[in-house]
Amino acid sequence: MSTTTPSAGANIEILRKARGWSRDYLARQAHISTSLLRQVEAGTRTATPTTVAAAAKALRVPTARVYGDPFTDPSEHTALLDDLRAAVRRHTLPREDMPPLDELAANLNQAAQLRADTKYLELLRVLPRLLGQATSVAIQAGGDATAWGQLADLYGCAYAVAHRLAQPDLADMIVSRQQWAANQTWNPDAEVAAAWNEAGTYQSAGYYGDGLTIIDRAIVKYESALVEDSAQSTVSLGSLHLRGVVLASRAKDRNAWAAHNEKAKELAARLPNDLLRHNLTFGPGNQTLYELAAHVELGHPDTASVIAEPLIVAPPRGLRPSRVGRLCIDAARARLDLNEHAGAEQALTRAFEVAPQMAEVHPMSREVLRVLFKVHQRSRPGLLQMAKRSGLTPEL
Structure with missing residues (x-):
């Protein structure tokens, strides 16, 4: 760069x-x-x-x-994002033919894997065509819940890319398409995933109270439609409460934070390990990670650092690089707040190892790196390497 x-x-x-x-x-x-x-x-x-x-x-x-724009060489990202915008815009006019269903299923699984592994560029390269193919299959299938659910999940992958690559307008448009797909048939779990991302757009924009309203509304709707308890329903409800944990902690609403956190803990205790469903990860490990992040937002970096210490060395089972990378970034921020610069650098280095494409563009990763570099500059070669990968320079 x-x-x-x-x-x-x-x-x-x-x-x-x-x-x-x-x-x-x-x-x-x-x-x-x-x-x-x-x-x-x-x-x-x-x-x-x-x-x-x-x-x-x-x-x-x-x-x-x-x-600002996190890309130092935006040419490839720009072209790929333009392709994705075009595919999202023509959501009812797919140009792609229907592929064999087993081929489509395999490609959808690959997309979900790329998202979980934070391989955003690779995901961007396949999303436009895959969205068209999945849309063609869903339209042909009529009211088939599986086909529309697959399309809604794929839009969830697209949202993850747009959000992480700092494209809020595109993320908003993708969420509306995800809601459209989820609402084509009765699919409460797909609707939860769409609501989770919709609340995420408010979170990114800093409208935490509005995001909490979206989450509370989605919880009430899902619980009223819930037929029976299952692993899937636990993941759906638990994920909504986790989003509420972050929104409430950033809004400094300690009562709402405590309520969402306690409910998330209760639901997580029903699962032996973390599960990934509809691009939502929930279980004991992810609940702990969200609680850690909330402590940072609420001004308790000491508590967050204590929670993070064993998790960085041995992350909970079932967590993909997207979650482990975020754990390390939150731990780095907590340690920086405690003036533990060496520990912050260590956590950030781990984030770059586990989820490099996330670490290079994540706003908080870059902010922690800037402060560390400002303090130490050339005295730490590892910081210089990470700074270069993120497009930062010594004078910053």
Whole structure:
């Protein structure tokens, strides 16, 4: 990677100065301290999701504008994302013929695997054609719940790519297509997956209260439609509560966080290990990871670090690289908050090993890396290597 990308803090400073605002004025508008804003702009403190959301609302820009484009060489990503946009746009007009059903099933499983392994570029290369094929099969199948459920799951894979590659408008469009597919037949579990992603768009935009409303509504609807308890229903309900855990912790709503967390714990105890269904992972391991992340958001990095310590060495069974990578990023942030720089670097290095494509573009991974690099710069070769892979430079 030969060029650089500005940090969230640098973008906040650029936007602030473009409006002619002083740092004190923006801090008041965003309801954050001037000291915090100064450190974020200077790159000596991480721009957390809540800080970015607060600054973005005050500046009246999307959070994606603050985070900026994570790609230093966007040419390949841009072309592939344009292909995906075109496929999502013509959702009722697929150009692809129906493949043999066993071939389609194998390709859908491969897409789900690529998503779980955080191989976003590889997934982007197959998604447009596969969406067309799955749509052709679903339309031909009429009201077949399996065919439409497969299509809804594939849109879930597409959402994961758009979300992680900082394409919020595309992610919004994909969620609407996923809801369309899920609603073609009675498929409550597919509807849960769509609601989970819809709440995710509010989470990304910093509208945590609205996201919680989506989750609460989805929980009520699913529970009213639930015929019997099963592993699938546990995964669906548990995943909704996990999304609620993150949203509530970022909203600093401790009562909602406690309620969602306790319910998630209760449901996770029903499963011997984590299961992946409809692109949703739920079980004892993932519940612990979400609780860890919530402690970071709620200002308890010491608790989060204690939880993370054994998990980084031996991740819970059933967790794919997408979840283990996120565990390591959250652990790095917690350790950085505790000024444990060596431990933060260690966790971040593990994230780059387990889920490299995620670690290179994840906003919090990049923020932790920027602060560590600011402190240590050339004294740590590992930081320099990760910085280069993420498109960051020594002067940042």
